[in-house]
Amino acid sequence: MKTTIQLFLSMLLLIGVNVSEGHSQGTKPDYKISGKVLDKSNNQPIAYAAVSLVDAESRQNVAGAVADFDGVFIISGFKNGKYLVQVSFMGFQALTTDLIEITDQKTTFDLGTITLEQEAVALQEVTVMGQRDLIEEKVDRTIYNAENDKTLVGGDASDVLRRVPMLSVDMDGNVSMRGSSSILVLLNGKQSAIVATNVAEALKQIPAEEIKSVEVITSPSAKYDAEGTGGVINIITKKNNIQGASLNINSSVGYRGSNLGVNASLKQKKMSWTLGGFGRSGYNILGFFENQQYITNADGTTRNISQYADTRSNMLFGRYNLGWDYEINKYNFLTASVSLGVRNMRNNQDGLLTNTSLDDVLQSSILRDVNTDNLSNNVDVNFNYTKSYEKKGKEFSISGLYSQNNLTNDFINSQYDDSFESISRRIKNLNAGTNREFTLQLDYVTPLAENQILEYGAKNILRKAVSDFAYFTAEGPEGEFVEVEDVTFSNEFSYDQNVTAAYASYTTNFLKKYSFKGGMRYEYTSITADFANSELGGEIPSFGVWVPSVNLSRKLQKGNMIKAAYNRRVQRPSLNFLNPNINAANPQQITQGNPLLEPELTDNYEMSYSTFLKGSNLNFTTYFRNTTGSIQPVRTVLEDDIIFTTFENIGQEKAYGLSIFANVNLSGQFSVNGSVESYFAQLDNGLSDPLYAASNEGFVFSGRIFANYTLPKDWQVQAFTFQRGRRVELQGTSGGFGVYGLNFNKSFNEKRGSIGFGAENFFTKVFTINNELVTPTILQQSTVGMKNMNFKINFNYRIGKLSVDGPGSRRKKRGVTNDDLKEGGDGNNGAATGGNN
Structure with a gap:
């Protein structure tokens, strides 16, 4: 399993490096900023730490790199100017270096060892830091932040649930959780008659753009009703408390x-x-x-019935x-x-x-x-x-x-x-x-x-x-x-x-x-x-x-x-x-x-x-x-x-x-x-x-x-x-x-x-x-x-x-x-x- 994960990450790292190299075409090959990222608590390398080179005046990203397995990174693909280097990784506090000035006389810069401090993680919640936290893991549930997924535009709630871990939605919108279709679906913590009558129909009524997040609760507490053998799905729509x-x-x-x-x-x-x-x-x-x-049939004969039809549907929700x-x-x-x-x-x-x-x-x-x-x-x-x-x-x-x-x-x-x-x-x-x-x-x-x-x-x-x-x-x-x-x-x-x-x-x-x-x-x-x-x-x-x-x-x-x-x-x-x-x-x-x-x-x-x-x-x-x-x-x-x-x-x-x-x-x-x-x-x-x-x-x-x-x-x-x-x-x-x-x-x-x-x-x-x-x-x-x-x-x-x-x-x-x-x-x-x- 570990080898498979490392291979998967290496492939993704290679993609990221290729993208960075694509931006560097046409620049001088001797422009380089390097360093090594370590965990401050144990001095261990932080593999895959993200390193960005930021223009000191415009604050725009100019170039970037990803640390290797030893925590070493090399940034290339930039020109003369004044820059800041930002280093970040999940579970650690981000760090920004002092001002760096690149000139014709000094085109390379070694930042040496950069140490990151671990962030405090609350007992009741562990958050997966992605792009605006698409997925969050909490003690009793998994949360999918649908508002951050632009591929959902024009879809409905069934399209959203297809992206949520542990859920499966068939072509007709029928939902199952880890193989069980016996689930409870709530809207903002409540259930309406439309959901009770037919979950698939209810999901098709809810536009994807109106959904803020989806909570998956696989082991509901006594507070929840006893129904729903597979668990509870809570669809939270967007609200304005401002x-x-x-x-x-x-x-x-x-x-x-x-x-x-x-x-x-x-x-x-x-x-x-x-x-x-x-x-x-x-x-x-x-x-x-x-x-x-x-x-x-009882007499041993076999009756074959074959059917075929073209189908067409029109919908208005x-x-x-x-x-x-x-x-x-x-x-x-x-x-x-x-x-x-x-x-x-x-x-x-x-x-x-x-x-x-x-x-x-x-x-x-x-x-x-x-x-x-x-x-x-x-x-x-x-x-x-x-x-x-x-x-x-x-x-x-x-x-x-x-x-x-x-x-x-x-x-x-x-x-x-x-x-x-x-x-x-x-x-x-x-x-x-x-x-x-x-x-x-x-x-x-x-x-x-x-x-x-x-x-x-x-x-x-x-x-x-x-x-x-x-x-x-x-x-x-x-x-x-x-x-x-x-x-x-x-x-x-x-x-x-x-x-x-x-x-x-x-x-x-x-x-x-x-x-x-x-x-x-x-x-x-x-x-x-x-x-x-x-x-x-x-x-x-x-x-x-x-x-x-x-x-x-x-x-x-x-x-x-x-x-x-x-x-x-x-x-x-x-x-x-x-x-x-x-x-x-x-x-x-x-x-x-x-x-x-x-x-x-x-x-x-x-x-x-x-x-x-x-x-x-x-x-x-x-x-x-x-x-x-x-x-x-x-x-x-x-x-x-x-x-x-x-x-x-x-x-x-x-x-x-x-x-x-x-x-x-x-x-x-x-x-x-x-x-x-x-x-x-x-x-x-x-x-x-x-x-x-x-x-x-x-x-x-x-x-x-x-x-x-x-x-x-x-x-x-x-x-x-x-x-x-x-x-x-x-x-x-x-x-x-x-x-x-x-x-x-x-x-x-x-x-x-x-x-x-x-x-x-x-x-x-x-x-x-x-x-x-x-x-x-x-x-x-x-x-x-x-x-x-x-x-x-x-x-x-x-x-x-x-x-x-x-x-x-x-x-x-x-x-x-x-x-x-x-x-x-x-x-x-x-x-x-x-x-x-």
Whole structure:
């Protein structure tokens, strides 16, 4: 491992040297400034220390170098003048030398030995010093500072999360953390109904330009709700806690999408207002869908069903918010906000051709057009009151959240006649859904003694989800639709859930280098589910669960840190798993939720180590995750060889994982960070009947690299690539994919504005993802293709003079944190609709 790291760093060093040499062409070879950089505490060489030659008058960088393994550096590529030499390295205080004058008589200068002092590193936080700290490592979380990543302009939150260590996001925006999709996603520490209903949809509503940072919490404390087996993701949007007024305009025009955003803020004395809006459209989103399905009949014959369709999608997203803060006095603070969101996505499958053969003899061909509307709008209303005390760290807060998300998931399936010339019949499914939440939360924090903190609180969530669905049929292209009189296809489903919780958490630092955080949480959940027009539902028992959590860390020398953690998590099924609406947009693959699902239980164990090595920050994390009562799809074959999918609590999942993250900073201009993650998955549905029993296992890999280089005259280049390998599932695999992007940006008018050009996936015309389903009677191989090449022009400009002032800028804001709901099983997912999302 050490040899590999040294080789990697040597390659990056060579790049940096070549860049420096490129700037030195045309100068006299005998101009040279040399020296050696040592650690003042132990006189050891500081390899890869950054050395810059700065013009003494203009303060502009003239040349630079990077120290070698022995700490030795040589600067060349400059001319006569007066200069200062600046030396810096992660974890050390920067140093600037006295004035140096280069003349015709003295063209070389030996600075001798330069010693750097180590910076003090706080026990509770280790910061990775990159270009404005793109990645930060803290005791209980990893933070990705998205506002410093210019390649994200024109994207959405799913593009941001693809760059975050330990996270994986597929082409449809579905998020997983270290292989688990059972995660909680928060917005500014709160969860809204849009997130609870469908994380992928919520991420597409949030513009990348509005995101300040992303926090990844792999081992949540007792303060957080018990849901989210994989952990917690907190997306923090940009806020203005400053005095004055500002207006920010950002836009992007591209080949496949455009956006426009306007945000304004006003802060005067104790009160502040924020008003913002952002709209984004997507077009030219073309692709295809292929599916090969083999079904073994009881008599030994094999039926082959093949499908193909061209796909096209159009999208329109918007998000608008109004925020208000008021500092009553030194110890009392109020915040309130209203947020509106909209997401309209229309998908079309043109010419969905289905051929059915028996033992390779063609029996039928059916041609269809499928139009799917996936629409939603949501509103969130937040209120928070915080009271602090003279005693430092003591605080009480009460938070409220009302959230509503309205969903429309409709489709029309038009079937052509035998000659494929005209439409003979149509099927329409209307599915209107509503998800409402009201949450009240109390939190109290008090220091007990020096380095000891006690937190406790209570919370209640009232949730109501409704799905109103109906099927209609019509003859010919213009015939009137008639509702199907069958309660299985036309009904109204109501799901009420009440979660009451209390928690206590204790944090202490001891023996100077150790930190401990432990807690216990208890949650009691009651559920009722009813159908308006039938007795299809069943009794769902109430349940209570104890949720312990333990986090222990030890600070090592030079800011290194080792951590160990254990926690138990609960994953309740979301409406996507529960929804009894039968989605048959693709008649050969239909999906229906199960209202009687129970929650999953997961025990998580992990250990991590963070260190500085040869100019790099490295983090190694290993973990084990054991899930019982896992919600898994169950697939059976119906009449006419239709694959029917529903969900049951019949699975057990185990995952053994390792992730490695590295951040390398070569001088003040060039930095690289990346990660490699892998886990071994074992899945078993626990059934003994050989017709339905299923198990699977295998390794899953993913990785990413981000590079940033600052050029003269306020130019900046950023590059990014992400690759996710094939994922192991209970009954097969889902294919891997990769994305990449390159961005050039130039700042102007004292960095108030910037303009740039970006390109994404410019060498790949079509992305293809290959999925496979294997059961004793079913073999299905499907391919989803999407044209994802994109070119864009970015523009950003800020108007207004701002200054950091007032106690409000130091106020820590609290709010509701609903950790909620296992996602997936959507009736409009790729399997059900032929892969067109």
